[in-house]
Amino acid sequence: MADASKSRPAVEGVASADRALTVLSAFRKGDRALSLAELAARTGLVKSTIMRLAVSLEAHGYLARTEDGEYRLDAEVLRLGTIYTQSFRMEAHVMPVLEELVARTGETAAFYVRRGEQRLCLFRADSPHLLRMHVRVGDALPLDNSAIAQVLRAFSPRPLPAYVAALDLPIVTMGATDPHTGAIAMPVFGPGEALAGALSLSAPVSRWTPEVVAAARPVLAEAAATLTRRLGGEMPERPRAAAE
Structure with missing residues (x-):
């Protein structure tokens, strides 16, 4: 780093x-x-x-x-928050990808960026299930051992080759932040292989059966690659995609 x-x-x-x-x-x-x-x-x-x-x-x-x-x-806080969100100019690219992930998996999809030693939820599309994660857009959480935080640490500000080579992407964690929730996360890149953020799926651990996780990982990897292309980026030297 x-x-x-x-x-x-x-x-x-x-x-x-x-x-x-x-x-x-x-x-x-x-x-x-x-x-x-x-x-x-x-x-x-x-x-x-x-x-x-x-x-x-x-x-x-x-x-x-x-x-x-x-x-x-x-009001000045709201004004700056609005400028912050708009300054990324990503909503038009990110939200359709999140909505497609929800449609394909039925689980909550979100896009996080790193802010110091925190992860900030920048965009989110909710699962149709009543039982779901309740992190909201604008919430800042610690860079803990969750899949999302691991992605943000590994690829920010630039990928760490030795560490990245050992990663099995997308990263899956169960109960890392909350014992009842799990997440799958994948990096998204902008121009110059700079990390744009972490794309994630989250759900209660009761719904993350091995079969569901195995089906969701390639869907998330595909979505991250699509969003990376739309943001003008490309994946760095072969980050490993989900196992077939």
Whole structure:
């Protein structure tokens, strides 16, 4: 994997910016608003510091104060999130592939990208089954031992030849993140063999019988190859496809 010191300028960050971003990152899925005490508990910052940071964040549209004196995310966060999604210009290519995977397998299909030491669900098409994974678009999960995380680690920022040669693609894991769920994942590439993201199928482990997994792996491998072509990429030196 590339040495981060060679790709980043040798400068220090700004402490105040770090603290402001820590406040924004304290918000989690389902939060409508957070009290000052909750922000302090989640960030480890003292209340007086949070209040000062909140003044600037409110001025720039990232936070808003409720009538109860709590804080909520404001419109600027949504604007940047929309720009982030649109900047990839991939939705028109990715979503048809996800929908076709759901139609062919009956399971949830998703496309993840790496964000630091997390995996971000960028696009998703739900299984018609009532019992299914409930990760939502925009959710960030750790780079754990799941199939999706393994793909993102192995091929980002560039494929690691020795490690990749040992992989049996698509990668299959059962119960890696949650004991009740399993996933199958395959890398997707853009121009220059750069990793575009991880294409995955997920389902409760009760539906991932050996026969179902064996049938789904070549379907996912085919979909990843199709999406790679549509994004102007090509698979790197023979990543191994699913066993016949």
